[in-house]
Amino acid sequence: AQTVTQSQPEMSVQEAETVTLSCTYDTSESDYYLFWYKQPPSRQMILVIRQEAYKQQNATENRFSVNFQKAAKSFSLKISDSQLGDAAMYFCAFNSGGSNYKLTFGKGTLLTVNP
Amino acid sequence: NAGVTQTPKFQVLKTGQSMTLQCAQDMNHEYMSWYRQDPGMGLRLIHYSVGAGITDQGEVPNGYNVSRSTTEDFPLRLLSAAPSQTSVYFCASSYSLYRVDEQFFGPGTRLTVL
Numbered sequence: 166a167q168t169v170t171q172s173q174p175e176m177s178v179q180e181a182e183t184v185t186l187s188c189t190y191d192t193s194e195s196d197y198y199l200f201w202y203k204q205p206p207s208r209q210m211i212l213v214i215r216q217e218a219y220k221q222q223n224a225t226e227n228r229f230s231v232n233f234q235k236a237a238k239s240f241s242l243k244i245s246d247s248q249l250g251d252a253a254m255y256f257c258a259f260n261s262g263g264s265n266y267k268l269t270f271g272k273g274t275l276l277t278v279n280p
Numbered sequence: 281n282a283g284v285t286q287t288p289k290f291q292v293l294k295t296g297q298s299m300t301l302q303c304a305q306d307m308n309h310e311y312m313s314w315y316r317q318d319p320g321m322g323l324r325l326i327h328y329s330v331g332a333g334i335t336d337q338g339e340v341p342n343g344y345n346v347s348r349s350t351t352e353d354f355p356l357r358l359l360s361a362a363p364s365q366t367s368v369y370f371c372a373s374s375y376s377l378y379r380v381d382e383q384f385f386g387p388g389t390r391l392t393v394l
Contacts, residue, residue: 169322174320207387208368208387208388209385209387209388210323210370210372210385211385212382212383215382256322256323266311266313266328266330266374267313267325267328267338267339268315268323268325268383270322270323270324271322272320272321272322273322
């Protein structure tokens, strides 16, 4: 069974600075998908970024980028120029692809942005 | 499009009561699922469906029933509520069966079982 580990229950960052959230996973699959979801206080789950394992290039979405290290099974999220609106719980999630639709989530990292 | 909608937003039950959490989507998505979110546990899959008439169990299915009679609706039933089912419940849908892509989440239902 796949597992997703987020080792940082809480992180904080100063506004305009950069923060990196860690995620590691365990799988025997060679092709899979990784996601970062953001959950603000409104509880709405919002997809931040998506990475396909067969793509070596790290995904980027505006101020959000990932460092995908397939051999190390590591998938960290970097938030640049942090904004107050980035404050939220961030979840790393894994999917093994194919006919498996299940998302396996980590326990989350609560990000605080200080003004 | 309204996206994924869930009702109610909040619910308090007594142990042993039954209820149905409603989920609907207007995006013609084939895949729908239910997750529960508990503090310190992340989200865990309860049940999922890959189309009308087809459902399957997820990671934590005990105590919950589902059915999928239409593409749009995927209700979650608690037959006899227990305090352990106190949680926030999320419904999600995705348009693709052949490629895992973004799952669209509803706003959640906060359920308390006394």
